[in-house]
Amino acid sequence: MSDFTEHIGYSNYKTVTFCWDITTSCQYRCSYCYALPWLTPVNKFKYSTAYKNVLKRLSMKSMPEFNIEILGGEPLLHKNINTILNKLSTNNKCRQIVLNTNMVYDVMEMMYIERVKISPSYHPESANPVAFCRKLLQLKKIGYHDNNLLVNINIHNDTRYIDDYLYILKFCAEHEIYAGANYLNNTPGYKCMYTDNFFNTLYKAVSSLDIIPTGWSMDKINWLGVSKYRHPWHDDVRVQSGDDIKIYNMGEIRDNKLNKWKGYKCLPLLWQIDPDGKIINECTNEPLKLDNSNIQQQVVCPCDECGWSDVHYKSYKHNEDIE
Numbered sequence: 001m002s003d004f005t006e007h008i009g010y011s012n013y014k015t016v017t018f019c020w021d022i023t024t025s026c027q028y029r030c031s032y033c034y035a036l037p038w039l040t041p042v043n044k045f046k047y048s049t050a051y052k053n054v055l056k057r058l059s060m061k062s063m064p065e066f067n068i069e070i071l072g073g074e075p076l077l078h079k080n081i082n083t084i085l086n087k088l089s090t091n092n093k094c095r096q097i098v099l100n101t102n103m104v105y106d107v108m109e110m111m112y113i114e115r116v117k118i119s120p121s122y123h124p125e126s127a128n129p130v131a132f133c134r135k136l137l138q139l140k141k142i143g144y145h146d147n148n149l150l151v152n153i154n155i156h157n158d159t160r161y162i163d164d165y166l167y168i169l170k171f172c173a174e175h176e177i178y179a180g181a182n183y184l185n186n187t188p189g190y191k192c193m194y195t196d197n198f199f200n201t202l203y204k205a206v207s208s209l210d211i212i213p214t215g216w217s218m219d220k221i222n223w224l225g226v227s228k229y230r231h232p233w234h235d236d237v238r239v240q241s242g243d244d245i246k247i248y249n250m251g252e253i254r255d256n257k258l259n260k261w262k263g264y265k266c267l268p269l270l271w272q273i274d275p276d277g278k279i280i281n282e283c284t285n286e287p288l289k290l291d292n293s294n295i296q297q298q299v300v301c302p303c304d305e306c307g308w309s310d311v312h313y314k315s316y317k318h319n320e321d322i323e
């Protein structure tokens with residue numbers, strides 16, 4: 001717990017976020033994948049009808065406004081993906097839908113669906129940058145571009161993948177496609193060790209590009225893409241200590257080690273939907289009640305560390321009761 005900080009986050013921030021792993025199937029087996037222990041082969045589907053109950057729950061009257069991120073496994077392997085996205089896009093509680101995909105599947109099979117954002121994830125251990133970029137153009141053809149197409153480059157701590165990142169960054173700059181960096185976390189099979197040497201090498205490599213894409217700018221204010229732990233899509237967060245109010249980005253939150261809030265009052269608003277349809281709070285592991293009555297419920301933070309997602313930090317944390 002921070003010694004000096006009294007509040008972090010926004011007291012009026014109540015937007016629930018669901019992360020929905022809709023399938024256990026995936027073509028890849030990346031060492032850093034959090035889903036590795038439960039992944040199944042491409043043609044082995046588990047829980048393929050569980051989505052029906054989830055969609056029903058998400059359209060209940062008692063459901064507050066929410067954002068949703070569709071993950072897996074590889075979501076495009078779910079046979080009903082277009083139905084799922086269509087239903088979500090007509091759900092009036094649903095504010096934002098982000099679909100994460102590894103781009104292996106034939107993306108031309110996808111439909112353009114209003115309000116859906118596609119986040120193609122580049123997986124350095126498994127993917128080929130040329131094939132990946134070719135598919136980006138196909139997505140543009142279908143209608144996903146500008147703010148609806150947000151490439152996510154998973155930054156591995158091995159420098160041997162840096163040339164692949166440069167290829168993608170160059171391609172995205174030439175085709176006006178937004179590309180951000182995703183810094184990885186430890187998993188049982190991957191120890192994340194970003195060193196200063198790693199960041200210096202990445203910094204030098206990105207500086208050599210003719211066009212440095214937005215978000216990867218090397219000036220101090222905008223040094224987002226390759227700076228330690230800074231991600232251009234994260235919002236800033238309010239931190240207050242007495243009368244001193246600061247607005248920090250996610251990198252500064254990490255640098256200031258503002259990730260320990262055990263014992264503070266908090267509204268934990270991140271919910272995990274498992275492939276079998278179970279809905280569990282990411283912080284408390286409590287299941288979502290059938291009437292949704294615990295969806296925005298104050299708890300005493302039980303976690304040793306707060307997760308590295310801006311949803312965690314926008315959620316209000318205070319040492320007093322939250323109104």
Ligand code: SF4
Binds near residue numbers: 269300302303
């Ligand atoms: S870990 Fe969860 S409960 Fe604890 S402070 Fe972070 S968001 Fe709140």
